[in-house]
Amino acid sequence: MDIKVTTAGSVATIGMKGRFDFSAHRSFKDAYEPVLKEKAFTTVEINLAEVAYMDSSALGMLLLLHERAQADGKEVILSRANSTVLQILDIANFKKLFTIR
Amino acid sequence: MPTSKTDLTILIVDDSRPDRALMTAMLAKMGHEVMQAGTGEEALEIFLEQMPDMVLMDVLMPGMGGFDTVREMRRIARNEWFPIIFITGLGHEDDIVRGIEAGGDDYVLKPINYKMLKAKVDSLHQHLLFFRRMEEQSKLLLENQIRSEEEQQAAHEFMGRLLALDKIKDPLVKFHLQAAEIFSGDLIAAARTPIDNLYIMLADSTGHGLTAALAVMPVLQSFHAMVSKGFSIGALAAEINRKIREYLPANRFVATILVELDTKNGRISVWNGGCPPAVLLNSDGAVVCHFHSNHLPLGILNPTHFSDEVAHYHFGNNPCQLLLCSDGAIDSADPGSMELGLSHLLQVARSEKSGKRLSGMVRMLEQKLEGKPALDDIALILVDCPVEDSSQLSVPAKPETISYEAALNPEQDMLQVEVQTEWEMSLNLTAPQLRQTDIVPLLLHIVNQIELEDPSLSGKLFLILSELFNNALDHGLLKLDSSLKNDPEGMDRYYEERSVRLKELGQGEIKINLQKFSTANGPGLNIVISDTGSGFDYQELKAAALEPSTRRHGRGIALVESLSSQFYYADSGRESHVSLLLKSAN
Numbered sequence A: 001m002d003i004k005v006t007t008a009g010s011v012a013t014i015g016m017k018g019r020f021d022f023s024a025h026r027s028f029k030d031a032y033e034p035v036l037k038e039k040a041f042t043t044v045e046i047n048l049a050e051v052a053y054m055d056s057s058a059l060g061m062l063l064l065l066h067e068r069a070q071a072d073g074k075e076v077i078l079s080r081a082n083s084t085v086l087q088i089l090d091i092a093n094f095k096k097l098f099t100i101r
Numbered sequence B: 001m002p003t004s005k006t007d008l009t010i011l012i013v014d015d016s017r018p019d020r021a022l023m024t025a026m027l028a029k030m031g032h033e034v035m036q037a038g039t040g041e042e043a044l045e046i047f048l049e050q051m052p053d054m055v056l057m058d059v060l061m062p063g064m065g066g067f068d069t070v071r072e073m074r075r076i077a078r079n080e081w082f083p084i085i086f087i088t089g090l091g092h093e094d095d096i097v098r099g100i101e102a103g104g105d106d107y108v109l110k111p112i113n114y115k116m117l118k119a120k121v122d123s124l125h126q127h128l129l130f131f132r133r134m135e136e137q138s139k140l141l142l143e144n145q146i147r148s149e150e151e152q153q154a155a156h157e158f159m160g161r162l163l164a165l166d167k168i169k170d171p172l173v174k175f176h177l178q179a180a181e182i183f184s185g186d187l188i189a190a191a192r193t194p195i196d197n198l199y200i201m202l203a204d205s206t207g208h209g210l211t212a213a214l215a216v217m218p219v220l221q222s223f224h225a226m227v228s229k230g231f232s233i234g235a236l237a238a239e240i241n242r243k244i245r246e247y248l249p250a251n252r253f254v255a256t257i258l259v260e261l262d263t264k265n266g267r268i269s270v271w272n273g274g275c276p277p278a279v280l281l282n283s284d285g286a287v288v289c290h291f292h293s294n295h296l297p298l299g300i301l302n303p304t305h306f307s308d309e310v311a312h313y314h315f316g317n318n319p320c321q322l323l324l325c326s327d328g329a330i331d332s333a334d335p336g337s338m339e340l341g342l343s344h345l346l347q348v349a350r351s352e353k354s355g356k357r358l359s360g361m362v363r364m365l366e367q368k369l370e371g372k373p374a375l376d377d378i379a380l381i382l383v384d385c386p387v388e389d390s391s392q393l394s395v396p397a398k399p400e401t402i403s404y405e406a407a408l409n410p411e412q413d414m415l416q417v418e419v420q421t422e423w424e425m426s427l428n429l430t431a432p433q434l435r436q437t438d439i440v441p442l443l444l445h446i447v448n449q450i451e452l453e454d455p456s457l458s459g460k461l462f463l464i465l466s467e468l469f470n471n472a473l474d475h476g477l478l479k480l481d482s483s484l485k486n487d488p489e490g491m492d493r494y495y496e497e498r499s500v501r502l503k504e505l506g507q508g509e510i511k512i513n514l515q516k517f518s519t520a521n522g523p524g525l526n527i528v529i530s531d532t533g534s535g536f537d538y539q540e541l542k543a544a545a546l547e548p549s550t551r552r553h554g555r556g557i558a559l560v561e562s563l564s565s566q567f568y569y570a571d572s573g574r575e576s577h578v579s580l581l582l583k584s585a586n
Helices: A022-037 A056-071 A083-091 B017-030 B040-049 B066-077 B093-102 B114-163 B210-216 B218-229 B233-247 B327-333 B338-351 B354-369 B431-436 B439-449 B457-477 B482-486 B488-503 B538-546 B552-563
Strands: A002-008 A011-020 A043-054 A075-079 B009-013 B033-037 B054-058 B084-089 B106-110 B173-178 B186-192 B198-205 B254-262 B267-273 B278-282 B287-291 B311-314 B320-325 B378-385 B420-430 B509-519 B522-531 B566-570 B575-581
Touching (some): A002 A022, B009 B040, B017 B033, B017 B114, B033 B040, B040 B054, B040 B066, B054 B114, B066 B084, B084 B114, B173 B354, B186 B210, B186 B218, B210 B218, B233 B254, B278 B338, B287 B311, B320 B338, B327 B338, B327 B354, B327 B378, B420 B431, B439 B457, B457 B522
Parallel strands (some): A011 A043, B009 B054, B084 B106
Antiparallel strands (some): A002 A011, B173 B378, B278 B287, B320 B378, B420 B509, B509 B522, B522 B575
């Protein structure tokens, strides 16, 4: 899984590429931790455009991020998911926790 | 076993005695033990008796040459590698290739240079130590693996007994559970409430394998405990959510479906958080409706944000079948698309009779997997939703002396005997409590407090209490129109409306009053349930109950009447009074 972090003002975007599963665990955490620490960012956007596959451990990782972000007073947005990934987010009803664009 | 640099046992094979003596001296100087052989045959004899750590082999020998001897030694030793150094003469370098091909590892040229020999012996000694270390580790790994498998088998058996899957013997439930590894992270449970409603739970823990299975097991305990007390599936979901959230780490959750089947009223209720849709099929196997996941899986939301909203469907007089599956089942049917996967399963349902659908689906999945193991746990459940034969709903025959006329004369006391009160209790439920309280467990609890000589009376008592309570709430406080309950669609609207009005109930109280008394005829119970509403037309209700139709809502009052010694309304319908003798009539 390739992860790239870009920023624009108060929004930090974490771009994910590849399979979002347990193997991405370490790199995902390494990507969002510094973003959460930085006070200037109020919004964390997870760009899922290039994520072909997501499983339940990925949902778990997003939940951890959500918990941490809430504690730091930041919003988390999930964006540009393809139809397969959207279906997974839909069944899990993640729209009740995250803004999904 | 060589443990240090100077501890090898080396076999020298050379037909020249002086050469053997020279090499022996050199090796002894290095600190090694030496064995000698003058021919290939002799070397093999020694080799078989005591395998050396290393062999120095002369190429040119009469009889069995060096190459053949080495080949034979390798064959004897099989997977046990040991270093072999060939001894060749100058000008015989092509022997070196043949030697290595025969199984040798290195060579020295005659006349032998001590430093060269020592360097090569030491180097190959290192290789030997390395090889033996690897072997030892392999052996340990294998032993560990065997032990681990044995442990897993034992744990699997134990877990199987805890899960008591073989105890799910309800005739309406058929299921298929297939673990991706030894342990399944999918869990199935089924049980009946005290009023005989069937509850089913499908729980899919994140991931699969032992961790997933362990994560989901405590849920089973809560399920059975609460079902036995008659809690609603919404309450079960809330409690299980709270429990899971407490002990599971934040990144783990349990996708769950909870189903309640009430065959008496032809109703299915579903709470689905994170699972694929539960699909209701009619007797032809066509889809009637879907129960989509409209909640987050259990273990994520904190109790204040948790939603226990349940979806209902009234199937009335149309028997049907409910299909529940975990996403592992759908993935196996089609790994790319959930819609396709589900449609494959539904296709099987359409082409098979209800009794054969499960085996048909299992066969289809086997075909799709093509003998390869599934990537995720598979769970399939089919629940039969039959229509209860209303003639079986026995309304016990009533003696002619007690008739509806009694209700018109509330002052007339039918119990023409002396009454002595033993105890009295009152329970007052205000609007906030009415909005939240799960009434079934509460009433069951009350019933269980009363000592009954005849335990079969507890069911009857519960029926009376719940019927009168629901009337007080639905008609007295919520002012619902019970004529809506005449058809299945109306039922849905009725319950939707009920849910809305209950949420908005600002004021109103229901009082439950019980009085235990004793008479010469035996013990009895007076029940009064009253509400602060504006009353209702109980005449209309009774008129409906009089009709010999299959109207289920009217049946409730008829039942109450048949079970009591005396039953009447007072205060414009705000009060219902029941007297009940606690000894079964003969």
